[in-house]
Amino acid sequence: MKAIDHNSATGGSIASIPPDLMGQIIATASDLALILSADEVIRSVLVNPHHRSFGTLNQWEGLPLRKVLTVESIGKFEARLQELIAQGGTRAVELNHIDDQSFEFPVRYALHRFAGDGTILMLGRDLRPIAEMQQQLVKAQLALERDYEAQREIDTRYRVLMETTRDAIIVVSMTTGRIVDLNLAAAVLLGGSRQDMVGAAIAQEFEGRRRGEFLESMASLAIADSSSPLELQARRSHKRLLVVPTVFRAAGERLLMCRLELADLGDAQRDELTENLFGLFHEGADSVVFADMDGMIRSANEAFLNLTDSASLAAVKGRSFGEFLARGAVDLRVLSDNARRVGQMRMYGTKVNAAYGGQISVEISATYLNDRPQPFFVFVVRDTSRAEALRRPGLNVTEDGGRSIMELVGSSTLKDIVAETTDVVEKMCIETAVELTRNNRVAAAEMLGLSRQSLYVKLRKYGLVGNEGDQP
Amino acid sequence: MSDTHVRDDSARLPDGSDPISIFAARVLDVLVDRSRRTSSTLRPDLVHALANGMVTPDGDRIEETLAAFRRACISPAAMADVYIPAAAQQLGARWSSDRLCFAEVTIATARLQALVRAIGTRWGGDPAHLPGRRSVLMVVPGVEQHTLGAVVVTGQMRRMGLSVCLRLGPDRTELIELLRSRVFDVAMLSIGHDERLEASRKLVDTLRSFGPRGMPILAGGAAVAGRTDLADRTGVDFVTQDLGEALALCGCAPLVSVGAQAPATISLRG
Numbered sequence: 001m002k003a004i005d006h007n008s009a010t011g012g013s014i015a016s017i018p019p020d021l022m023g024q025i026i027a028t029a030s031d032l033a034l035i036l037s038a039d040e041v042i043r044s045v046l047v048n049p050h051h052r053s054f055g056t057l058n059q060w061e062g063l064p065l066r067k068v069l070t071v072e073s074i075g076k077f078e079a080r081l082q083e084l085i086a087q088g089g090t091r092a093v094e095l096n097h098i099d100d101q102s103f104e105f106p107v108r109y110a111l112h113r114f115a116g117d118g119t120i121l122m123l124g125r126d127l128r129p130i131a132e133m134q135q136q137l138v139k140a141q142l143a144l145e146r147d148y149e150a151q152r153e154i155d156t157r158y159r160v161l162m163e164t165t166r167d168a169i170i171v172v173s174m175t176t177g178r179i180v181d182l183n184l185a186a187a188v189l190l191g192g193s194r195q196d197m198v199g200a201a202i203a204q205e206f207e208g209r210r211r212g213e214f215l216e217s218m219a220s221l222a223i224a225d226s227s228s229p230l231e232l233q234a235r236r237s238h239k240r241l242l243v244v245p246t247v248f249r250a251a252g253e254r255l256l257m258c259r260l261e262l263a264d265l266g267d268a269q270r271d272e273l274t275e276n277l278f279g280l281f282h283e284g285a286d287s288v289v290f291a292d293m294d295g296m297i298r299s300a301n302e303a304f305l306n307l308t309d310s311a312s313l314a315a316v317k318g319r320s321f322g323e324f325l326a327r328g329a330v331d332l333r334v335l336s337d338n339a340r341r342v343g344q345m346r347m348y349g350t351k352v353n354a355a356y357g358g359q360i361s362v363e364i365s366a367t368y369l370n371d372r373p374q375p376f377f378v379f380v381v382r383d384t385s386r387a388e389a390l391r392r393p394g395l396n397v398t399e400d401g402g403r404s405i406m407e408l409v410g411s412s413t414l415k416d417i418v419a420e421t422t423d424v425v426e427k428m429c430i431e432t433a434v435e436l437t438r439n440n441r442v443a444a445a446e447m448l449g450l451s452r453q454s455l456y457v458k459l460r461k462y463g464l465v466g467n468e469g470d471q472p
Numbered sequence: 473m474s475d476t477h478v479r480d481d482s483a484r485l486p487d488g489s490d491p492i493s494i495f496a497a498r499v500l501d502v503l504v505d506r507s508r509r510t511s512s513t514l515r516p517d518l519v520h521a522l523a524n525g526m527v528t529p530d531g532d533r534i535e536e537t538l539a540a541f542r543r544a545c546i547s548p549a550a551m552a553d554v555y556i557p558a559a560a561q562q563l564g565a566r567w568s569s570d571r572l573c574f575a576e577v578t579i580a581t582a583r584l585q586a587l588v589r590a591i592g593t594r595w596g597g598d599p600a601h602l603p604g605r606r607s608v609l610m611v612v613p614g615v616e617q618h619t620l621g622a623v624v625v626t627g628q629m630r631r632m633g634l635s636v637c638l639r640l641g642p643d644r645t646e647l648i649e650l651l652r653s654r655v656f657d658v659a660m661l662s663i664g665h666d667e668r669l670e671a672s673r674k675l676v677d678t679l680r681s682f683g684p685r686g687m688p689i690l691a692g693g694a695a696v697a698g699r700t701d702l703a704d705r706t707g708v709d710f711v712t713q714d715l716g717e718a719l720a721l722c723g724c725a726p727l728v729s730v731g732a733q734a735p736a737t738i739s740l741r742g
Contacts, residue, residue, distance in 0.1 A: 134575045334493045424496035
């Protein structure tokens, strides 16, 4: 082994360490140290005497380094070495060794190059313990993925069973008294949507029942093997229902499965319109969205979830309906303003940010229901992408839109129309930017490429200063 | 929603809608359409942000990244098909340049895979009302370290309406049992490493012996790149990195269109 020239940065007393001792220090400071000549041939292999699991590796001496590296590691080493030669200092590199006597093993090296003869010192840290953990992780993940796939198959069977059976089924946790799952038939009988009721307290779905009392009577009924089911009145639908309970355990959780039946079949006839509307809402081809005065979604049907590729009602509830529209707040504003003014708006053409990357052309009708203390909007969204494909490209002017432009052209000069349109477009864009940045004026100005000053001027011009929720 | 920009109400249409707003909305529509055409290309900043988000396990940052995808109108499908594989490739490149340790890459890739699961929970190819669709068996040989590619492609096929059975590292007995109880129209192998082709060869033998006669067997994955002898060495019928091509080769045309991000951009790269 060669004497090491280390007179540069560390200097001082280290220079006086005798070469033999230096060898020992290098060997014990790392798990594995290699000294390469400038032409990348291994001159010395120093294995830490306290870490002999590599064996001696003496057979490497005299071999070119590339002979003991895996293919992808050769390129890595060359790249780091070039950086080291060009920039000096030290370099860290993770390499995989191959050796006749053992499998691949990973080592993290610090590379040092001596300015004089180009000798390369590689101080290595054994990464096999980390590699072992990595393999454990890979195995754990494989197991997880397998479980997931198996669960997926069972889920599919369960889902199909729940959705196709005519029996109304609710599964309730006996511990919390909350609904774990229910099918559409049960949701219809209870008078709510499936998504709304998952997680709801079961006792509150029935009139005059407290939680403890409800669960207790269900449990005793289930055990009693009684033939007469419990008759209860649903709070939301006001229907009289017969409840047939079964208690079971799943993975330690005590669950209650209730089968619901109508107590009085006459109810069904009296409530035909409600039933039909329910059916239309749940099974209909067009999306139906209920939103509050601010456009926040309160409820939406399955068709809307499918259209927007949303996982569940929870994923859309509380979000602005505008978020799902191509022009965001602008679309929502046009719809809600017009609907509020005259109660409804028909055939508004826009696009929905939809499943699978694309946008789906839609026509939206908006209805303003003002006959209650808290008025709200109903949006019916109809997919028109098929019809759209048949129309001419470019400005997709629907009949309604065309009519609106004709009205304009007849009543104003081109200059006025352009000026006013510019104003509207500008206002809509600013509103959108303010909304997107959650009213952060600095960020909104940046987004629009305006100075803060210009943004303020425009906000004032369009009367957007001092709106609800604005910051000073 | 104050509107100080008062306009003459006589300009309104009979149904009360405001023609200027509708016209302006249509102008914006055209602009949005135009900008979307240019934004359909891959955004490197988002790939970068996604890869970073996976390396640092900071929930807020991941949420921020997901919000950035939503703002850019990138659908979960495009995220899974294009951005997640791109981020995985970037993680690999960071190992090559020694900016990440191999263990960090493995962990980050596992997080990416969890993300595919999270955003694809509703991608089922088995709707109750549409039975009788084509069925695909996707197998990752047990010696493979990477399953992300197979999981991504499985998601794509499920979205196309194919009924896909994904099996990760199945042993021979399990595979035989599977082939006895179900009939598949096509089998696919995801091969990432070309050094362990013997395992794939054995899998193909089992698929041929116990699968339906004439069932096409395809191979894809990182090992496919730059190799011409893969079909010979593994015994598969076709080798391709292009899912669209793969499905066309075995007569399994997608039954459901997957929209603008058609399978042209999909690769089986593991």
